[in-house]
Amino acid sequence: MAQEASVDGRFGVVSSPTIEEAAGLLEKLLDGSSMVVVAGVCSSEYEGRGASVSTEGDKLLIVKPGGAVILHGPRGFRPLNWQPSTSHTEVATAEGLLTLKFYRRTPREVLKIACSSVWYVAWVRFPEEGAFWMYMTEDDLRRAVALHPRELLGEDIRFFAEEKRTPSGKADLYGVDGRGNIVIVEVKRVRADESAVRQLEGYVRDYPTQAKVRGILVAPDISDAARRLLESRGLEFRRVDLKKAYSLLKPGRGRSVLDFL
Amino acid sequence: MAQEASVDGRFGVVSSPTIEEAAGLLEKLLDGSSMVVVAGVCSSEYEGRGASVSTEGDKLLIVKPGGAVILHGPRGFRPLNWQPSTSHTEVATAEGLLTLKFYRRTPREVLKIACSSVWYVAWVRFPEEGAFWMYMTEDDLRRAVALHPRELLGEDIRFFAEEKRTPSGKADLYGVDGRGNIVIVEVKRVRADESAVRQLEGYVRDYPTQAKVRGILVAPDISDAARRLLESRGLEFRRVDLKKAYSLLKPGRGRSVLDFL
DNA sequence: CTCTGAATTTCGTGC
DNA sequence: GCACGAAGTTCAGAG
Numbered sequence: 288m289a290q291e292a293s294v295d296g297r298f299g300v301v302s303s304p305t306i307e308e309a310a311g312l313l314e315k316l317l318d319g320s321s322m323v324v325v326a327g328v329c330s331s332e333y334e335g336r337g338a339s340v341s342t343e344g345d346k347l348l349i350v351k352p353g354g355a356v357i358l359h360g361p362r363g364f365r366p367l368n369w370q371p372s373t374s375h376t377e378v379a380t381a382e383g384l385l386t387l388k389f390y391r392r393t394p395r396e397v398l399k400i401a402c403s404s405v406w407y408v409a410w411v412r413f414p415e416e417g418a419f420w421m422y423m424t425e426d427d428l429r430r431a432v433a434l435h436p437r438e439l440l441g442e443d444i445r446f447f448a449e450e451k452r453t454p455s456g457k458a459d460l461y462g463v464d465g466r467g468n469i470v471i472v473e474v475k476r477v478r479a480d481e482s483a484v485r486q487l488e489g490y491v492r493d494y495p496t497q498a499k500v501r502g503i504l505v506a507p508d509i510s511d512a513a514r515r516l517l518e519s520r521g522l523e524f525r526r527v528d529l530k531k532a533y534s535l536l537k538p539g540r541g542r543s544v545l546d547f548l
Numbered sequence: 549m550a551q552e553a554s555v556d557g558r559f560g561v562v563s564s565p566t567i568e569e570a571a572g573l574l575e576k577l578l579d580g581s582s583m584v585v586v587a588g589v590c591s592s593e594y595e596g597r598g599a600s601v602s603t604e605g606d607k608l609l610i611v612k613p614g615g616a617v618i619l620h621g622p623r624g625f626r627p628l629n630w631q632p633s634t635s636h637t638e639v640a641t642a643e644g645l646l647t648l649k650f651y652r653r654t655p656r657e658v659l660k661i662a663c664s665s666v667w668y669v670a671w672v673r674f675p676e677e678g679a680f681w682m683y684m685t686e687d688d689l690r691r692a693v694a695l696h697p698r699e700l701l702g703e704d705i706r707f708f709a710e711e712k713r714t715p716s717g718k719a720d721l722y723g724v725d726g727r728g729n730i731v732i733v734e735v736k737r738v739r740a741d742e743s744a745v746r747q748l749e750g751y752v753r754d755y756p757t758q759a760k761v762r763g764i765l766v767a768p769d770i771s772d773a774a775r776r777l778l779e780s781r782g783l784e785f786r787r788v789d790l791k792k793a794y795s796l797l798k799p800g801r802g803r804s805v806l807d808f809l
Numbered sequence: 810c811t812c813t814g815a816a817t818t819t820c821g822t823g824c
Numbered sequence: 825g826c827a828c829g830a831a832g833t834t835c836a837g838a839g
Contacts, residue, residue, distance in 0.1 A: 297667070298563075298587065298667040298668065299563075300561050300563045300668050300670070302559075302560075302561045302670075322587075322606065322608060322620075322622050324585055324587070324608065324670070326559065326583075326585070326670065326672055328676075330678065333817070334817095335817060336684075336738070336816095336817040336818095337682060337683065337684045337685065337816085337817040338682070338683040338684050338817085339680065339681060339682045339683065339817080340680070340681050341678050341679065341680045341681075342678040342679045342680075343678050344675070344676045344677050344678025344679075345583065345672050345675030345676050345677070346678075347583060347585065347610065347672075349608065349610075349620065351620070351622060351623060351624070352622055352623065353622075353623040353624060355623070355624060355625040357620075357625065359583075359610065359612070359618075360675075360677055360678065360680070361583050361612060361613055361614075361672075361675035361676070361677045362612060362613060362614040362616070362677060363612070363614060363616060363834090363835085364616040364618065364630060364631075364632040364633075364834065364835090365816095365818095365834060365835075367680055368817085369625060369817080370625075370817090371624075371625040371817095371818095371819065371820090372625075393825095394817080396817070398817095406558070406559040406670075406672055407559065407561050407670055409561070409563075409585070409587065409667075409668055409670055411587055411606050411608075411622075411667055414605070414606030414621075414622035415589075415605045415606050415622070416605050416606070416621055416622045416623060417591065417602050417603040417604050417605025417607075417621065418602065418603045418605075419600065419601070419602045419603075419621070419628055420600060420601050420602075421598060421599070421600045421832085422598060422599040422600065423597075423598040423599050423832085424598065424830080424831085424832095425829095425830060425831085426830085450822095450823090450829095452823095452828090454773070454776060454777050454780065455742060455746060455777060456742045456743070456746075456828065456829075457827095457828060457829070475830095476830090476831095476832095477597070477831090477832095477833095478811095478812095480812070480813070480814090481716060481717045481750075481812090481813075481814095482717070482743070482746075482747075482813085482814080485716065485717075485743075485746045485747065485749075485750050486743075486746065486829090488746075488750075489742075489746050489749075510811075510812060510813090511811090511812090512715070512812070512813085513812095515715065516715050516716060519715065594832070595832095596832060597831095597832040597833095598831090598832040599832085600832075624819090624820085625819065625820090626819060626820075626831095626833095629832085630832085630834095631832095632833095632834065632835090655832085657832070682817085684817085685815080685816085685817095686814090686815060686816085687815085711813095711814095711837095711838090713813090713838095713839095717813065717814080718812095718813060718814070718838095737815090737816095738816090738817095738818095739826095739827095741827070741828065741829090742827090742828070742829095743828085743829080747814090771826075771827060771828085772826090772827090773827070773828085774827090
């Protein structure tokens, strides 16, 4: 039998609901006003860009106001199934099962969940969103390199373009070195691999000139295979210290974020 | 004041706990035995490979038996913060806040969460994991192409290698066409973009022969820019019908999964 | 361990 | 809307 606890205006919890009670609750809750959690024993089916099936097991279903649907199993960081947004939702009961269907228009896909038991249904109404900031992104690193080439690359390069379109894609940085050579820089904030070299190779090849074009891969590290590929293509690698790069961007700021590294 | 509901062997819910009650509960629950959900008003801080901060807002914290930690805000599919696995967890109360710290060894990173209110704490003990299958992956498509080149590519190609290492990376398929040309195939299950062309270009260039090597990009679609790049490099594109490809793999099976597409 | 590439990748930005 | 590339990407498979 269902037991309710603390169902006020802000949030609510109902534990051990019957299938019918859960369906009735969700009918109301899945209107986009609430961040809803359903825990129970469920199976799932996804059809769309791919297809997947999961058999009965303990699952955690999260439905957010924006229409994001996330189904977690007991293990792993990634959800078993999901829908980044939903255009239509159906709640029903059939043969002792709570069935939920989440449809998406583009791309066309559907996620079906069937629960034989529901441990609890919990929700928070009109949840408030805090602010969120992220630091130490590739954008930050690229900006640091563009502003401080001498400190980070060991030479003076005057950069004149960022994120410029070429037939092969968008290159990070374009500049001219002390001898007047065109320099194309590809920046990675993680260890560079072969795909990074392929990117740089394409951008260098695309540059419309007969003159020598230098290609420099800038990253905190590079894999052996990537380095071999890079050298065979006549490209260069410059190791960059992330702490140094990020500290160059905000010289006055406290470095608490970096101390941990 | 805390209200408990249905705390039996399998799962439990406590709503409106005090900060101290929540801390006491989590102290016991975060031992790897349970799939735990905490809803409350929290802020977060992450430091490690990158760094991020979120201010107070309604959050949903999920901690799984394997040590995965996932912090969701009210919107979006992706969590604000996470830890794919945790090596050490700390629960404490300080100045009216519930503080949780999740540490990871490699890479070295830490996620700190501070909650001023806790709406509820809910858990499922020793959750059972169901089975999971995924269909219509790139592997499936590659196998279909390798087994049915005539139907899918419009010509007979005898494939003799898959996923072979080259200096530029690992190419999907190697074969010989009717005229004895080497053919390298790159398969994509989604629309092919420029990076797919760059992959193929590298593999073709790496093939150790003076003779002509054909490079074929096989995908359901290709972007305009990718097609231009592909053609400028003398490579080929073959459109493949995913339904057809997947049905070739399992001719006898029902096609319910594909009917939706 | 590292490396490589897929992923129902999602997400943001620019066109 | 498409397209391109980053992501604290995660994940699995191979070496």
